[in-house]
Amino acid sequence: MKYAYYPGCSLECNSAAYDHSVRAVADLLGIELREIDDWNCCGATEYFTQDELAACAVIARNLALVDPQLDQVVAPCAACYLNLRKVDHLMQENPELESKVNQCLAAGKLHYDPGRVRVRHLLDLIYSDFGEATLRDKVVQPLTGLRVACYYGCQIVRPFHGTDNPEQPTKLDEVFSWLGAEVVDFPVKAHCCGGHMTQISEPQAFEMIRRLLANAEEYKADVIVTMCPMCQLNLDAYQARVNGFFHTDYKIPIIFFTQLLGVAFGLDWKKLGFGKEIVPAEPVLRRKLTAVAAA
Amino acid sequence: MVGHTLELRGSPFLQEIIREVPGGERIVHCLQCGTCGGSCPNGADMEYTPRTILAMITANQRDKVLKANTMWFCVSCYSCVSRCPQKIPITDIMYGLKRISIREKAYQETDAPALAKTFTDLLDKYGRSFELGLASRYYLFNRPLAMLKMGPMGLSMFTRGRMSLTPTRIRNVDQLQAIIRKARELGGVS
Incomplete structure (x- = not known):
C-alpha cells in the first residue's frame, strides 16, 4: 500500500x-x-x-x-x-x-x-489494516517480561474523530500485548504532557510532567512508549529538571512506539534511533529482554 | 430559535467571538455544567474556569475576559471539547480569545504571545520551524535568566544530534508567503 x-x-x-x-x-x-x-x-x-x-x-x-x-x-x-x-x-x-x-x-x-x-496515524494503520495475526507473525524478539506504559497523549485521540477512544484509548495497549509485552495500567494515558507550557510557565509544566512519571512509576513500568514528539521531549528531556524541582528521582526511559515495535520485529537498534533519548532506554530493555530469553 | 437565546446573542462580545471563531455560536447552548473546567489539566491555576469564561462572554464582560490568564493556561489538549455535552469548541474559543487579547495587547504577565510570534515569524521566513532560532530569540528577548537553566538540556540535546544549528528552508517559500499574505489581506475567517 x-x-x-x-x-x-x-x-x-x-x-x-x-x-x-x-x-x-x-x-x-x-x-x-x-x-x-x-x-x-x-x-x-x-x-x-x-x-x-x-x-x-x-x-x-x-x-x-x-x-x-x-x-x-x-x-x-x-x-x-x-x-x-x-x-x-x-x-x-x-x-x-x-x-x-x-x-x-x-x-x-x-x-x-x-x-x-x-x-x-500509523498506529491506526497497524491496528486496523494489519491486525493481530500479521503482527504476531512478524515477531522475532517477543517483548515478554517488559512492563510497558502506553501513553497516547491528547491530540491524537481527540477530538476530530481521532484514532481511538478519547477517554480510554486501547489500540496501543492491544498492539503491545500482541507482541508479548506486559502492558501496565496507566490511568493518565490520555492526559496532556503540557505541550509548550515548559516554555511559558515551568511550575505548571513540571507538575503536568510529574503526574505522568509518577503514574508510570506507581504501576512499575519499565518504559513509557509515546506517539508524539512533544510528549517524548517533555517527559525525556525535562525529566532531570522535574526531578530537581520536586526532589524526585525518576529514571524512566521514554521511547516512540515505533522504536519498540522495531525491537519486537528484530530490526537494528541503531536504525531505530536508540541512543538519542536522554534517559537511556537500551540498558533497561536489553536487561529485561535477555533475562526472559535466559529463563 | 427561542426568545432567550436571541437575548443572549445580544451581547456584542458574544457577537465578536462568533465572528472570530468557527462554531463560536454554540456558546449560546452552554448549560453551565462545568465539565470543561473539571476536565482541564490547568483549571486550578486559571483565574476563571472555561465555564465561567463562557458565561462572561455571554454577559459581555469583555475587558475582564481579555485580561484573564485563562486562555494562556490552555494547552490545547481538547479534553473539554471532547467531553462538552453541547459540542462547544472551547479550545478554539480559547484560541480566539488569545488572538483578540494579542491584537489589543490586553494580556498580562505571560510570554505566550512572544513565543507564538517568534515561532510563526520563523515559519513565515523558512517554511519550517527552527528550534534553536526559536529558543535563542525567545529566551534572549523574554526570559534571559531562564536561558541559563536551559543550557545543560540544550547541550544534551545537541550532543545526541537532536538540535540543528541551521534552519531548513522549503523550496517554494515564495509560494507559502504568497498564501500567508493573502490570508492577512482577507483578514480573518468571517
Whole structure:
C-alpha cells in the first residue's frame, strides 16, 4: 500500500528517532511512504494563537500538495495529525472558511477539496489494516517480561474523530500485548504532557510532567512508549529538571512506539534511533529482554 | 430559535467571538455544567474556569475576559471539547480569545504571545520551524535568566544530534508567503 507521508518538523531533527523507526517499521510491513514534496510546518498550536485563517491556509497547503494519485496521508506527530484533520474538518463543515482557505491557496496556485485526503496515524494503520495475526507473525524478539506504559497523549485521540477512544484509548495497549509485552495500567494515558507550557510557565509544566512519571512509576513500568514528539521531549528531556524541582528521582526511559515495535520485529537498534533519548532506554530493555530469553 | 437565546446573542462580545471563531455560536447552548473546567489539566491555576469564561462572554464582560490568564493556561489538549455535552469548541474559543487579547495587547504577565510570534515569524521566513532560532530569540528577548537553566538540556540535546544549528528552508517559500499574505489581506475567517 502507498501513502503520502507528512513527517513534520520535529521528526526532521529533535525526534529523528521517530522518523527513522516509522520508516523502518513501515518498510518491514510493506507500507510505502512517499514524503509530500516541499511540505511546510503545520504551525503547531502557535499559528492558531496568531491568525486563524493563515493557520488554516498554512496547514491546507500540505493537503493540497498530496500527490493526486494518493488519497491517504500518514502523519506520526500529534500536532501535525490533529492540525491536518482539523482543517479538513473545518473546511467540510464551514463553506465560508473553505472558500477563504482556497482563495489563500489560489495565491500560491494551489487548491484543496476538503475530504479528498484521509489523514491517518500509523498506529491506526497497524491496528486496523494489519491486525493481530500479521503482527504476531512478524515477531522475532517477543517483548515478554517488559512492563510497558502506553501513553497516547491528547491530540491524537481527540477530538476530530481521532484514532481511538478519547477517554480510554486501547489500540496501543492491544498492539503491545500482541507482541508479548506486559502492558501496565496507566490511568493518565490520555492526559496532556503540557505541550509548550515548559516554555511559558515551568511550575505548571513540571507538575503536568510529574503526574505522568509518577503514574508510570506507581504501576512499575519499565518504559513509557509515546506517539508524539512533544510528549517524548517533555517527559525525556525535562525529566532531570522535574526531578530537581520536586526532589524526585525518576529514571524512566521514554521511547516512540515505533522504536519498540522495531525491537519486537528484530530490526537494528541503531536504525531505530536508540541512543538519542536522554534517559537511556537500551540498558533497561536489553536487561529485561535477555533475562526472559535466559529463563 | 427561542426568545432567550436571541437575548443572549445580544451581547456584542458574544457577537465578536462568533465572528472570530468557527462554531463560536454554540456558546449560546452552554448549560453551565462545568465539565470543561473539571476536565482541564490547568483549571486550578486559571483565574476563571472555561465555564465561567463562557458565561462572561455571554454577559459581555469583555475587558475582564481579555485580561484573564485563562486562555494562556490552555494547552490545547481538547479534553473539554471532547467531553462538552453541547459540542462547544472551547479550545478554539480559547484560541480566539488569545488572538483578540494579542491584537489589543490586553494580556498580562505571560510570554505566550512572544513565543507564538517568534515561532510563526520563523515559519513565515523558512517554511519550517527552527528550534534553536526559536529558543535563542525567545529566551534572549523574554526570559534571559531562564536561558541559563536551559543550557545543560540544550547541550544534551545537541550532543545526541537532536538540535540543528541551521534552519531548513522549503523550496517554494515564495509560494507559502504568497498564501500567508493573502490570508492577512482577507483578514480573518468571517
